[in-house]
Amino acid sequence: MRRIAKAILSLCLVLALLPGVSARAAGAAPLSIRYQPGVGSTLEVAVTLPDDLSWITGVRCSVFDAQGRLAQAEDYDLAAFTDRPEVSLSYLLSLLEVSGRYTVRVGCLTDGGELFCPQTLSLALTVDPNPVQVASAALTGSVANFQFVTLKGAFDKASAYLYVGTDEPGTGVFRSFYPTVQSDALHYQIYADGSLPVYRVTLRRTYGLTIGETAASLTITAPQKTPIVITGVKPIHLYAPAWDNAVLPAPALESITDKASLLAALHSAWDGLSAAQKQDPRLRARLAQYAEEGLARACAAPGLPVLTKNALEPLAAKALELRAAVMDAFPALPRALRECVTLTYTGAAAVRVEAGLPAIDLRLDTNNGAVTLTPKNLTSLAGGSLTLTPTAVGLSVQTSKEPAEPLVLALATVEQTAAADARDFAGWDNPLTGRAEGRTAPGSYRRVSPWVNFSDIDAKPDEIQTAVRALAACGIVTGTSPGRFSPDAGLTRAQAAALFARLLDLPDAVPQGFADVEPGDWFYGAVGAMQSRGLMSGTSQTAFSPDAPLRRDQLLAIAARVLREEKGYFAAGSLGAYVDAATVPAWAKEDLSLAASAGLIVPRSDNKLACDALVTRGEAAVVLYRIVNS
Numbered sequence: 048m049r050r051i052a053k054a055i056l057s058l059c060l061v062l063a064l065l066p067g068v069s070a071r072a073a074g075a076a077p078l079s080i081r082y083q084p085g086v087g088s089t090l091e092v093a094v095t096l097p098d099d100l101s102w103i104t105g106v107r108c109s110v111f112d113a114q115g116r117l118a119q120a121e122d123y124d125l126a127a128f129t130d131r132p133e134v135s136l137s138y139l140l141s142l143l144e145v146s147g148r149y150t151v152r153v154g155c156l157t158d159g160g161e162l163f164c165p166q167t168l169s170l171a172l173t174v175d176p177n178p179v180q181v182a183s184a185a186l187t188g189s190v191a192n193f194q195f196v197t198l199k200g201a202f203d204k205a206s207a208y209l210y211v212g213t214d215e216p217g218t219g220v221f222r223s224f225y226p227t228v229q230s231d232a233l234h235y236q237i238y239a240d241g242s243l244p245v246y247r248v249t250l251r252r253t254y255g256l257t258i259g260e261t262a263a264s265l266t267i268t269a270p271q272k273t274p275i276v277i278t279g280v281k282p283i284h285l286y287a288p289a290w291d292n293a294v295l296p297a298p299a300l301e302s303i304t305d306k307a308s309l310l311a312a313l314h315s316a317w318d319g320l321s322a323a324q325k326q327d328p329r330l331r332a333r334l335a336q337y338a339e340e341g342l343a344r345a346c347a348a349p350g351l352p353v354l355t356k357n358a359l360e361p362l363a364a365k366a367l368e369l370r371a372a373v374m375d376a377f378p379a380l381p382r383a384l385r386e387c388v389t390l391t392y393t394g395a396a397a398v399r400v401e402a403g404l405p406a407i408d409l410r411l412d413t414n415n416g417a418v419t420l421t422p423k424n425l426t427s428l429a430g431g432s433l434t435l436t437p438t439a440v441g442l443s444v445q446t447s448k449e450p451a452e453p454l455v456l457a458l459a460t461v462e463q464t465a466a467a468d469a470r471d472f473a474g475w476d477n478p479l480t481g482r483a484e485g486r487t488a489p490g491s492y493r494r495v496s497p498w499v500n501f502s503d504i505d506a507k508p509d510e511i512q513t514a515v516r517a518l519a520a521c522g523i524v525t526g527t528s529p530g531r532f533s534p535d536a537g538l539t540r541a542q543a544a545a546l547f548a549r550l551l552d553l554p555d556a557v558p559q560g561f562a563d564v565e566p567g568d569w570f571y572g573a574v575g576a577m578q579s580r581g582l583m584s585g586t587s588q589t590a591f592s593p594d595a596p597l598r599r600d601q602l603l604a605i606a607a608r609v610l611r612e613e614k615g616y617f618a619a620g621s622l623g624a625y626v627d628a629a630t631v632p633a634w635a636k637e638d639l640s641l642a643a644s645a646g647l648i649v650p651r652s653d654n655k656l657a658c659d660a661l662v663t664r665g666e667a668a669v670v671l672y673r674i675v676n677s
Contacts, residue, residue, distance in 0.1 A: 108121050118149065136151060151170060299315060300337075334380065341373075348390055355404075356404055356405070393414070398432060401430075413437055415438070416441065418433075454487060456486070457482040458493075459481065468491050471492070471493060475675055503534065518550075524664075538602075547605060556576045562590060582608045597661070602666070610677060619645070622636070622656065
């Protein structure tokens with residue numbers, strides 16, 4: 048009895064010494080959990096944290112076997128629970144290879160140890176020892192850097208993944224590809240750029256699960272042990288997209304001060320690419336962005352209190368000269384470069400704007416970010432002023448006159464705390480500057496990176512997941528219901544007009560000549576905006592057909608017009624790589640040729656353009672996101 052009393056006393060002392068753990072907190076459940084069915088093949092535990100988080104450093108999910116031994120564990124930072132109060136068990140359970148009963152516990156991590164929630168989840172796990180059987184694997188076609196692989200065999204085709212990785216033991220480098228199911232075969236689209244000389248392919252099935260009140264059972268099919276050999280498949284790039292910082296080194300931009308250093312940095316970046324990478328249209332688009340950032344740095348000068356014609360004309364002339372030099376040196380660039388001059392300010396700045404300024408993009412750069420004034424905004428602000436004020440959480444941009452169009456804001460990460468006088472700003476992350484960029488009205492802003500989760504895109508290709516979440520974070524796309532995006536659902540012409548208008552931040556306009564678009568319609572202003580810019584037209588002289596489903600050729604034509612009219616892309620090449628190129632409507636040939644050369648077309652396993660195919664929400668998101676990165 049004495050030893051028991053001593054043990055109880057010791058436990059009480061330990062709990063009392065935990066930072067911030069009151070007797071009430073120690074005696075009550077530190078958190079609660081409940082079973083939450085996932086979508087598809089996910090299993091989640093919903094976690095309810097206590098109101099007082101000052102004594103908690105994180106959350107741990109642990110899986111114990113029938114003998115009470117720890118089998119798997121995963122720690123989660125508290126920040127992960129801001130918008131997603133759940134722990135996914137799918138990853139942890141997929142690592143278990145022995146059938147049996149398991150117990151799942153969730154606990155709070157503190158500076159003094161771990162406090163378990165008294166609730167547990169009991170699992171009955173059955174692992175199927177029979178490996179996936181693949182009868183045949185073949186390379187069935189290719190377009191540009193995409194290759195198409197077809198697999199046949201005895202496995203659950205609706206839930207199969209193709210894992211591609213190196214053959215070096217223990218590297219753990221792989222990417223997964225998701226199939227298109229047709230009849231008795233699986234069709235995979237694999238991106239290849241020759242970055243790795245060796246690779247291996249294995250097939251693994253995802254697991255199904257049944258969730259009950261107190262138990263869940265899973266069946267996990269083991270991966271095929273022997274690599275699948277597919278003759279003729281090129282090596283694939285596994286680590287990151289071809290246009291990331293590892294390919295176009297952002298640090299080299301810091302050394303650019305003049306024409307010589309600009310051209311040297313660009314040649315170094317270009318020469319570091321493989322022959323296949325130089326043919327990648329999306330990498331060439333990123334090279335154009337890289338060149339523009341270099342131009343802006345080569346044409347930099349100290350901040351001016353007054354923007355005058357005499358002060359800016361020499362800088363504008365230098366920008367024009369450097370742009371011509373870059374365009375001559377790099378004919379592979381897909382579009383004309385913007386002329387941009389940078390004025391650098393230290394701290395807050397009040398800047399007066401005079402009339403008659405050169406037609407350039409003028410970037411006013413300060414500690415926490417920058418604002419870029421387009422020629423239209425320089426004209427509309429003439430006779431007024433602009434004030435830049437770095438704040439504790441971001442940047443404030445105020446104008447004395449209304450700008451003609453939204454300001455282009457680039458915001459650095461300063462502090463993620465809320466501020467009563469600062470609005471949230473979620474722009475596109477620019478890896479070349481480390482800033483979030485986007486269009487907005489004058490005001491005070493702080494940068495945020497909201498996590499927007501849709502559970503029904505988890506089994507979709509990586510590019511769809513990235514595109515949907517990035518577009519949703521910036522308010523371009525929304526879900527069809529809480530937590531669901533419906534990536535396979537169709538898209539109407541009215542919805543497409545609204546998506547592109549939001550992407551380009553176009554002001555509403557009055558549509559002309561469409562009898563089926565009325566002032567009370569939710570899409571009225573968006574249709575007018577797209578029509579006025581020449582980006583969308585009607586299905587006839589008097590009809591827009593807002594409820595008609597959007598076809599693939601229509602989506603690509605709109606996207607190509609955006610690149611041409613809004614971003615200055617050049618004329619395009621041929622559609623000869625596609626087996627149905629002859630069926631492209633005459634009105635769409637020029638636009639689709641540009642879409643192909645700019646890398647906007649998502650390849651299909653049948654090597655077709657499929658102009659009449661209906662567009663899905665997931666495909667539209669990918670095309671919009673590719674425009675952003677163009």
